[in-house]
Amino acid sequence: MTNTNIYMWIGFSVVAVFLACFSYAVECGGECVAGSAGIVRCSKYPNGGAAVGSAGIVYCGKGECVAGSAGIVRCSKIKGGGAAAGPAGIVKCQGGCEHGSTSMCEHGSTSVCE
Numbered sequence: 124m125t126n127t128n129i130y131m132w133i134g135f136s137v138v139a140v141f142l143a144c145f146s147y148a149v150e151c152g153g154e155c156v157a158g159s160a161g162i163v164r165c166s167k168y169p170n171g172g173a174a175v176g177s178a179g180i181v182y183c184g185k186g187e188c189v190a191g192s193a194g195i196v197r198c199s200k201i202k203g204g205g206a207a208a209g210p211a212g213i214v215k216c217q218g219g220c221e222h223g224s225t226s227m228c229e230h231g232s233t234s235v236c237e
Contacts, residue, residue, distance in 0.1 A: 154188075155231050156181055163231030170203035174223060182223025189214050196223030 153171030157163045159179025166173050172187040177194020184198020187205050191197060192212020199206045201218035208214050 153183070164225075164228040165231050167227055167229050168202055171227065172198055172206065172223075173228060174198075176223070180225065181228055182225060183228035184221065184223050185227070186216065186218070188223045197221070198223045198227075 153166030153168050154173045155163050155165035156173045156175055158175055158181040162181075164173060164181035164183065166183040166185075166188075168183075168185045171183060171185050172189075173181055173183045174188040174190045174196045176182050176190055176196045182188060182196035182198075184196075185202045185204070186199025187203075187207075188196050188198035189206045189208050191208050191214045197206060197214040197216060197220040199216040199218055200221045204217035206214055206216040206220065214220055
């Protein structure tokens with residue numbers, strides 16, 4: 124094997140190892156918040172949101188979540204979509220809003236997710 128072939132083989136090997144290592148993607152959950160009891164809950168959805176409602180309960184969604192003036196949590200219907208409350212406390216969402224849900228939450232974890 125010539126030096127050129129050896130260098131090509133090493134180059135291809137490095138690229139193959141790089142692709143094998145970085146092609147595996149871990150899909151993490153979204154935003155996490157602590158409710159009034161101090162229990163951390165996180166959205167099950169990547170880039171999903173979480174917000175605390177008027178009773179101190181954490182509600183989650185597919186997109187960003189915001190508690191409006193009445194403490195009702197509304198979330199974007201689309202994964203990763205934005206939400207914001209205007210001056211009157213009315214929540215507006217990208218792609219439309221839906222009520223936040225405890226079923227869209229999962230318990231917070233101490234494991235590292237990168």
